[in-house]
Amino acid sequence: MSELAAGLTCELKREVRPDMSARHLGSGSVGVMATPAMIAMMEGAATRCVQEHLAQGQTTVGYIVNIRHLAPTPIGAEVVAMARLVDIDGRKLKFRVEAHEGDKLVGEGEHVRVIIDADSFLKQSTA
DSSP: OOOOOTTOEEEEEEEOOGGGBHHHHTSOSSSBBOHHHHHHHHHHHHHHHHHTTSOTTEEEEEEEEEEEEOSOOBTTOEEEEEEEEEEEETTEEEEEEEEEETTEEEEEEEEEEEEEEHHHHHHHHHO
16 A cells, blocks of 8 residues: 555546437437546546555445536547546545546536445445
């Protein structure tokens, strides 16, 4: 395990598939990338950014999502979601997140994740 520190970054690239569309997910009626799909990519990038820096048995869960979806992205386009760890406050990890289609910024915002012990967390969810 290496040190968890502000400045860590990670990118996640995906081609927008029909099952990622607003029409398919029910968040709209248009066949473009849905806001929930974009947010999931941003969360995925944030998760990957820090996972290897956590102790064994630890992971993170989403806590706050504050995102602006700025532009449509068509099916078949490649989207790159980026997360940069900007602050650590105890177990809370604050990220700056963005999504791009080429040079076009399609989404941006803030995402906070919380470090948890996976086993304890799962036990709480079934209790």
